[in-house]
Amino acid sequence: MRRRFVLFVAALVGALTAAGLLTQFGLGGSNRVQIGDGSISALKRAARAGDALPQSVLAYPFADRNFASPDGRGARVLSTYGSLTLYAVPGKSGMVCLIEVDSAAGTAGGACADRSVLKTGSIYMADRQEDGSLQVVGLVGDGHTFAEADGRRTAVENNSFLLPQVEGSDLTIGSPTATQEVDLGR
Amino acid sequence: MLAAILVACFALMLVPTASAQTQIYVWQQNLPPNGVGRDYAGAHNHFYNELYFGPNAGWRSEVWEVTPAGYRHFDKNCVGNCFNSHPAYYFATAYCANRDGGSHFVNQCLDRW
Numbered sequence: 664m665r666r667r668f669v670l671f672v673a674a675l676v677g678a679l680t681a682a683g684l685l686t687q688f689g690l691g692g693s694n695r696v697q698i699g700d701g702s703i704s705a706l707k708r709a710a711r712a713g714d715a716l717p718q719s720v721l722a723y724p725f726a727d728r729n730f731a732s733p734d735g736r737g738a739r740v741l742s743t744y745g746s747l748t749l750y751a752v753p754g755k756s757g758m759v760c761l762i763e764v765d766s767a768a769g770t771a772g773g774a775c776a777d778r779s780v781l782k783t784g785s786i787y788m789a790d791r792q793e794d795g796s797l798q799v800v801g802l803v804g805d806g807h808t809f810a811e812a813d814g815r816r817t818a819v820e821n822n823s824f825l826l827p828q829v830e831g832s833d834l835t836i837g838s839p840t841a842t843q844e845v846d847l848g849r
Numbered sequence: 850m851l852a853a854i855l856v857a858c859f860a861l862m863l864v865p866t867a868s869a870q871t872q873i874y875v876w877q878q879n880l881p882p883n884g885v886g887r888d889y890a891g892a893h894n895h896f897y898n899e900l901y902f903g904p905n906a907g908w909r910s911e912v913w914e915v916t917p918a919g920y921r922h923f924d925k926n927c928v929g930n931c932f933n934s935h936p937a938y939y940f941a942t943a944y945c946a947n948r949d950g951g952s953h954f955v956n957q958c959l960d961r962w
């Protein structure tokens with residue numbers, strides 16, 4: 664009786680171990696590829712004069728709820744595309760934020776999420792354009808070198824990327840040795 | 850002269866002050882997968898729409914607006930807590946949604962006009 668019990672426990676442990684390995688490296692592996700550890704080098708560089716967030720962004724309730732500091736301390740400009748500027752901002756409780764400000768369009772937007780998201784994907788914003796396409800801006804962790812959608816690839820600059828006129832429902836981000844699929848939810 | 854000043858002051862008192870209105874249209878409730886919150890205060894010329902799950906957010910979300918004619922505008926998909934600030938171009942109703950495959954607690958969705 665005792666021998667049967669021991670065999671049962673051994674079989675159970677074996678089955679659970681196999682299931683765990685399959686989930687990590689097999690069945691669930693394609694969506695769980697990890698690149699980097701969630702670090703963002705752009706947030707560690709010395710501050711420059713233009714890194715401060717616009718006062719209009721700091722005045723929104725979003726800033727008070729999400730930013731580690733109400734005045735957006737620690738924010739860094741990631742990249743600029745014409746009138747569009749992307750910022751990274753340290754967030755509360757382990758979050759990190761991506762903020763976009765388009766001075767010509769008079770628009771601003773933001774997304775704040777747990778930093779762990781950056782290990783397996785991107786903190787992004789996808790804005791539907793009048794023609795139905797998406798403009799996607801993203802924040803990625805160290806180690807990511809490119810973002811790609813609809814067969815078009817763009818380089819990651821200072822932990823950020825911009826993909827205009829995306830028609831597809833997903834994008835790929837990656838490093839020289841690994842890729843991750845990001846669902847845009849359309 | 851004094852009478853003119855008094856008349857001017859009285860006239861200024863009658864001018865309505867323009868101030869932003871804030872409406873919290875989802876307040877501390879669970880939204881199921883693809884669950885949508887809507888501002889039942891109706892259509893306004895919004896300039897701000899926000900969804901706030903909480904400090905642990907890490908899944909997809911969406912905020913957008915729809916005109917009475919059914920046209921969708923200022924549609925932003927995000928990962929985590931999300932806001933969209935924009936010119937008040939459209940007379941529209943504000944929406945927010947949990948776009949994850951699981952239910953999530955939404956602290957609040959709010960809009961401004």
